[in-house]
Amino acid sequence: MRRTILLPERPFALERVSWLLLSAFVVVVDQLVKTAVSSELDLCMPGRCESIQILPVFQLTRLHNPGAAFSFLADAGGWQRWFLVVISSSVSLVIMAWILRLRKEQGWVLAVALSLILGGAIGNLADRVMLGYVIDYVVVHYDDWYFPAFNVADSAVSVGAAFLVLDMFIMRPQDAG
Numbered sequence: 001m002r003r004t005i006l007l008p009e010r011p012f013a014l015e016r017v018s019w020l021l022l023s024a025f026v027v028v029v030d031q032l033v034k035t036a037v038s039s040e041l042d043l044c045m046p047g048r049c050e051s052i053q054i055l056p057v058f059q060l061t062r063l064h065n066p067g068a069a070f071s072f073l074a075d076a077g078g079w080q081r082w083f084l085v086v087i088s089s090s091v092s093l094v095i096m097a098w099i100l101r102l103r104k105e106q107g108w109v110l111a112v113a114l115s116l117i118l119g120g121a122i123g124n125l126a127d128r129v130m131l132g133y134v135i136d137y138v139v140v141h142y143d144d145w146y147f148p149a150f151n152v153a154d155s156a157v158s159v160g161a162a163f164l165v166l167d168m169f170i171m172r173p174q175d176a177g
Helices: 012-040 079-100 108-131 152-171
Strands: 051-055 058-065 134-142
Touching: 012 058, 012 079, 012 108, 012 134, 012 152, 079 108, 108 134, 108 152, 134 152
Parallel strands: none
Antiparallel strands: 051 058, 058 134
């Protein structure tokens, strides 16, 4: 008589760890690119700005942002550094705990969303703690219109937020009633 051996399903805890590894991957890529940009490009200053033109509407330019998104609080005088460190550390801890408590039925879209947001938050948090500012370098523009400069971490947060919206409105239709 032949027996079939059933292997246990991989515990979902291992999948949670893989989501944290995705966050770590975002942090590593973000920091590597920021290091490369910092070593290859001089800081853009008024009257002197070194850029690498990639496309007519896209260039790499090294900028330092002491504020939050869209340079909010950039001119606040220095106190914003530690305020933003506390806020992003707290948010990162909450998201990490959320990832560790995810259930399989919540789906992969939510897990990817949270992982990308966490990786981006930690990538910029590392800059803020070590340097006092965030290194931005991607500049998108058309003629005299410029979108605020951003980096890999910012992109990960934005894509993660889009996945979060996707999860809320498309992947999880609201119960009627």
